[in-house]
Amino acid sequence: MNRKRLEKVETFLFTMPAAILVSVMIYIPFVMSAVYSLTEWNGISKAVTFIGIENFKTIFLESKQFLNVLIFTGKYTALFMILSNVLALVLAVVLVKKIKTANILRGVFFVPYIMSMTIVGFIWKFIFSQGFARLFEISEWGLLNLSWLGNGDLAFYSVVFVGVWQQLGFYIVLYIAGLQAVPEDVLEAATVDGASKVKRFFRITLPLLGPSITICLFMSLTNGLKVFDIILALTKGGPGGATYSATLDIYREAFQYNNYGIGSAKALIFFVIILILTQLVLGFSRRNEVEL
Amino acid sequence: MQKKRYEMILLELFIIGIAVIYIYPVFLMGINSVKTFREVVIDVIALPNKITFENYSYVIDKMNYGRLFINNIIITVIGIAGIVAFSSLAAYILDRRRNRYTRLAQLFIITPMLIPFQTFMITLLKVMNVINLSGSRVGLGIQYWGFGIPMATFIYLNFMRTIPKEIDESAFIDGASTFQTFFRVIFPVLKPVTVTVIVLDVMWIWNDFLLPLLMVNNSDKTKTLVLAAYNFVGQYNTQWHYAMTAMVLAVLPSIVFFILLQKYIVKGVVAGSIKG
Numbered sequence: 001m002n003r004k005r006l007e008k009v010e011t012f013l014f015t016m017p018a019a020i021l022v023s024v025m026i027y028i029p030f031v032m033s034a035v036y037s038l039t040e041w042n043g044i045s046k047a048v049t050f051i052g053i054e055n056f057k058t059i060f061l062e063s064k065q066f067l068n069v070l071i072f073t074g075k076y077t078a079l080f081m082i083l084s085n086v087l088a089l090v091l092a093v094v095l096v097k098k099i100k101t102a103n104i105l106r107g108v109f110f111v112p113y114i115m116s117m118t119i120v121g122f123i124w125k126f127i128f129s130q131g132f133a134r135l136f137e138i139s140e141w142g143l144l145n146l147s148w149l150g151n152g153d154l155a156f157y158s159v160v161f162v163g164v165w166q167q168l169g170f171y172i173v174l175y176i177a178g179l180q181a182v183p184e185d186v187l188e189a190a191t192v193d194g195a196s197k198v199k200r201f202f203r204i205t206l207p208l209l210g211p212s213i214t215i216c217l218f219m220s221l222t223n224g225l226k227v228f229d230i231i232l233a234l235t236k237g238g239p240g241g242a243t244y245s246a247t248l249d250i251y252r253e254a255f256q257y258n259n260y261g262i263g264s265a266k267a268l269i270f271f272v273i274i275l276i277l278t279q280l281v282l283g284f285s286r287r288n289e290v291e292l
Numbered sequence: 293m294q295k296k297r298y299e300m301i302l303l304e305l306f307i308i309g310i311a312v313i314y315i316y317p318v319f320l321m322g323i324n325s326v327k328t329f330r331e332v333v334i335d336v337i338a339l340p341n342k343i344t345f346e347n348y349s350y351v352i353d354k355m356n357y358g359r360l361f362i363n364n365i366i367i368t369v370i371g372i373a374g375i376v377a378f379s380s381l382a383a384y385i386l387d388r389r390r391n392r393y394t395r396l397a398q399l400f401i402i403t404p405m406l407i408p409f410q411t412f413m414i415t416l417l418k419v420m421n422v423i424n425l426s427g428s429r430v431g432l433g434i435q436y437w438g439f440g441i442p443m444a445t446f447i448y449l450n451f452m453r454t455i456p457k458e459i460d461e462s463a464f465i466d467g468a469s470t471f472q473t474f475f476r477v478i479f480p481v482l483k484p485v486t487v488t489v490i491v492l493d494v495m496w497i498w499n500d501f502l503l504p505l506l507m508v509n510n511s512d513k514t515k516t517l518v519l520a521a522y523n524f525v526g527q528y529n530t531q532w533h534y535a536m537t538a539m540v541l542a543v544l545p546s547i548v549f550f551i552l553l554q555k556y557i558v559k560g561v562v563a564g565s566i567k568g
Contacts, residue, residue: 007389010470014385015397017378018441024419025438026404032415043418091307099304107554108311111318114550114557115543116499116518122525122539123317126532130336131320138337165314170561177562215565226408229501233522247410254414255506263414271411278406 037265042258055265065241066249066266070273073246076160077224083164084220085213088171093201095172096179106176110169117166121233124162125149152242155235159243163230167223171216178212179205210289214282221281225274246270325536332533347537354534355520356512357541363429364498364517364545370433371497372490375440379489380482382441383448384474388460398449405442409502417506426507429514435507436497444489447563451485488560491553499546517542 037056040049059066091109095102112120128148136144148158182205190200228247231237237244237252250270254263324332325347327340351357386398417426425431459481463473479486501518508514510523521542525535550557 011385011389011394011397014470014474015382015394015401018382018401018445019397021374021378021438022401022404022441024423025416025435026407026412026442029412029414029416029419030407032419033412036415043414091310094303094307097300097303099300099307101304101308105307105311106558107550108315110558111315111547111550114495114499114546115318116501116521116546118501118518118522119539119543122521122535123321126324126336126536127317127320130332130532131317134335134337165317173558173561174565219565222408226410228410233525250410250414251502260414267411267414271408274408274411275406 033264033267036261037268039261041260043254043260044258051261055262056269058262059265059269066269068241069244069246069249072156072242072244073225073227075156076163076227076243076245077221079160080163080224080227081217081220083160084168084171085216087164088168088216089175089209091168092172092175092179096176106172109172112166113169115166117229118233120162120166121230124158124165125234128158149235150239152239155239155242159227159231159234162234163224163227166230167220171220174216174219175209175212178209182208207289210285214285214289217281217285218278221278222274225277321536321539324533325540327533329531329533332536336532347533348541351524351534351537351541355524355538355541359512360515360517360520361545363514366429367433367436367516368494368497370430371436371440372493374434374437375444375493376486376489378437379441379444380448380479380486381474383445383452384478385470386445387449387452388457398445402442402446402449405446409439413502413506420507427509427514429508432504432507432514432516435503436493439503440493440496443564444493447489448482448485450563451482455481485563487556488563491556492560492564494549495546495557498549517545 036048038050038052040051040054041047095106095109099105132144132148135141146154148154186204186208187200190204195203226247227245228251231243231245231248235243237248246266247270250263250266253259253266320336323340324336326343326345328344328346331338331340382397382401386394386401420426420431420435425434455478459477460473463477464470468476499518500516501522504516504519505522508516508519510519512520515523521538524538528534528538
């Protein structure tokens with residue numbers, strides 16, 4: 001075998017395992033989803049009936065259910081993105097200061113992120129039901145006596161709150177990494193020029209954080225849209241469907257109601273929405289990035 | 293200067309206060325897991341009068357914890373081994389041989405990072421049934437290869453670019469084959485990234501919930517810790533002392549892992565999220 005031929009074979013051999021695995025686990029099921037979205041299929045029987053775009057018609061025309069689910073997911077994601085990014089940035093700014101306990105505190109905020117989201121959901125279910133009741137007895141603070149998981153409007157905020165609580169540490173770490181990369185000398189030069197603290201933050205630090213902000217917005221967007229475990233553990237979509245997320249709906253449609261065709265169609269719609277939103281957010285935040 | 297120091301101390305106290313409130317739910321889970329049922333019912337907030345580990349022996353026995361722990365280890369080890377092996381191999385050649393084919397292969401292998409699991413999980417189950425990878429620990433571990441490879445290859449690729457080509461050229465001149473060069477020279481140099489990949493993927497696979505929920509049946513032989521804890525808490529939802537204990541047992545390994553490898557985890561999170 002000549003050298004060139006050997007190189008070709010090697011390139012093939014080194015990349016093939018990865019390419020095959022990705023194909024089998026991701027590409028093939030993904031393409032199949034598109035195919036099954038055009039069929040009526042209960043997941044068990046061999047009989048798969050081709051029905052064209054009937055599933056999509058059902059989803060959009062016959063019931064508002066999926067629309068409501070998408071609206072919840074959108075609202076959840078928007079609030080989740082705002083809260084987790086603002087809070088993480090504020091905490092990161094404090095935690096990069098020369099505080100003696102900074103390292104321990106960074107670890108503390110990161111702990112919920114390393115725990116399984118399912119468990120996090122259960123911990124908070126316990127606190128919302130048992131913990132709040134007891135705290136109310138002690139403090140008589142009316143806010144604690146509200147039905148945080150039983151009332152539809154409140155349950156929305158509870159779910160967002162727990163989602164932010166679980167993930168905040170992750171965004172803090174990313175913002176800290178970004179803040180540490182902001183060059184000292186630029187900030188010092190601005191101080192010498194008489195720029196106030198607030199001005200330095202908004203005019204120098206924040207623009208230079210552009211790449212970190214892009215990553216955090218992107219990650220919080222996709223994580224928000226995909227919310228599943230926390231909701232399943234905390235409210236199971238209730239009360240009365242008030243916290244029913246898109247992923248939970250896709251899961252139930254297929255695996256509990258055995259409508260695999262409609263489930264696949266919903267999954268496909270969901271994918272297109274994610275694709276569009278992520279491209280919009282990436283495009284938007286990249287345009288606003290500043291290079292030094 | 294004096295005023296500034298004052299401000300810093302106040303700020304520090306303030307942030308410590310926030311951190312304490314922040315972590316309080318985890319603490320609450322811990323103290324209620326060592327209380328008796330009576331004590332939990334009377335006051336969930338109070339510290340235990342007497343620390344009891346009876347909950348633990350009951351739950352460990354009832355959950356078949358040892359077995360589940362072994363399941364998790366097997367699944368995680370299989371998952372990680374494949375991800376590391378196949379991703380590093382691919383990234384090496386994708387970086388060193390740049391031509392039309394490798395550019396295409398790179399795109400093909402890395403793009404799935406952007407496809408959310410939930411959008412293809414329905415048909416994934418069908419595919420895994422056909423090739424017989426569902427319903428077993430080994431099968432579950434293997435499935436993580438496909439989902440972990442895109443991100444891991446991406447991280448390896450970023451690092452490969454910083455390794456000078458002269459290193460493999462000198463090995464090549466000494467008569468080593470490409471595979472030997474990779475194995476003896478490149479892979480050891482990749483060690484810091486390998487640690488990053490391992491740490492990131494251990495956290496992910498160990499705590500994953502949806503894939504085990506879909507892929508392994510509910511017997512102790514195959515299910516994972518988190519899945520078992522989910523079922524257990526659902527079943528014992530009025531006996532909070534047992535539920536809390538099950539939850540502590542499910543998160544304890546992650547917390548120990550985090551404390552031991554904190555430095556690498558933080559580095560890994562940052563490396564893993566560099567945009568493409």
